[in-house]
Amino acid sequence: MKKWLIVLFVPALFSCSMMDRADKNFYHAKVADKGEIDSYDLPTNAINDVVKGLAYQMVNSSSFVNPKTPIGVASFVNLKDLESTNWLGNQLSESFIHELQRHGYVVVDFKTTGYIRVTKDGDFVFSRDWKELPERQIIDYVVTGTMMKQENGVIINARMIGMQSHVVVATAQSFIPAWVLSDEVKDNNNLKIRDGMLIREQSALVDEARAVKIHP
Numbered sequence: 001m002k003k004w005l006i007v008l009f010v011p012a013l014f015s016c017s018m019m020d021r022a023d024k025n026f027y028h029a030k031v032a033d034k035g036e037i038d039s040y041d042l043p044t045n046a047i048n049d050v051v052k053g054l055a056y057q058m059v060n061s062s063s064f065v066n067p068k069t070p071i072g073v074a075s076f077v078n079l080k081d082l083e084s085t086n087w088l089g090n091q092l093s094e095s096f097i098h099e100l101q102r103h104g105y106v107v108v109d110f111k112t113t114g115y116i117r118v119t120k121d122g123d124f125v126f127s128r129d130w131k132e133l134p135e136r137q138i139i140d141y142v143v144t145g146t147m148m149k150q151e152n153g154v155i156i157n158a159r160m161i162g163m164q165s166h167v168v169v170a171t172a173q174s175f176i177p178a179w180v181l182s183d184e185v186k187d188n189n190n191l192k193i194r195d196g197m198l199i200r201e202q203s204a205l206v207d208e209a210r211a212v213k214i215h216p
Contacts (some may be wrong), residue, residue: 016089097109
């Protein structure tokens with residue numbers, strides 16, 4: 001009886017191990033074979049995997065940016081007006097913060113207030129109120145992009161732009177199928193921001209030519 005149980009148990013473990021390994025190696029294999037991810041063959045956490053592919057394209061196409069270059073990441077906007085976004089546009093920017101930092105770049109989170117606001121609901125260091133944010137911050141390049149809705153999904157166009165020159169130094173493009181955008185996340189709720197990093201204190205940026213002014 002014991003031998004029979006072992007025979008069944010070992011293949012089951014092997015099968016689970018292979019499935020787990022396949023999911024973990026999905027992105028690496030797709031990049032190695034194609035240099036991109038097939039949008040119709042996405043594993044779990046599909047939006048994050050799309051951003052991995054976008055970041056990979058962008059990092060490999062830019063010759064002006066190095067690991068010491070301060071980069072900001074803004075919300076991705078609707079192509080129709082360039083002045084509106086939604087949960088997807090904010091999630092794309094959040095994922096880019098993680099991916100660029102993971103690639104070794106200096107990422108500036110300009111939504112950090114510089115103080116901790118303690119309330120009965122929680123302790124907060126982020127804000128979307130421009131009046132609460134430092135007026136100037138060092139950001140040489142910004143990563144952002146557009147979203148264009150199609151019948152079967154959303155086209156994402158990402159770019160890295162010089163804040164002073166307005167020159168596009170890197171681009172990436174991908175497609176998110178409609179099935180990825182489940183009913184649970186189809187509303188327009190903004191998502192919370194993850195922790196980032198400020199470069200200098202406000203007082204040191206008053207006369208700094210590279211400092212980007214924050215305003216509505």
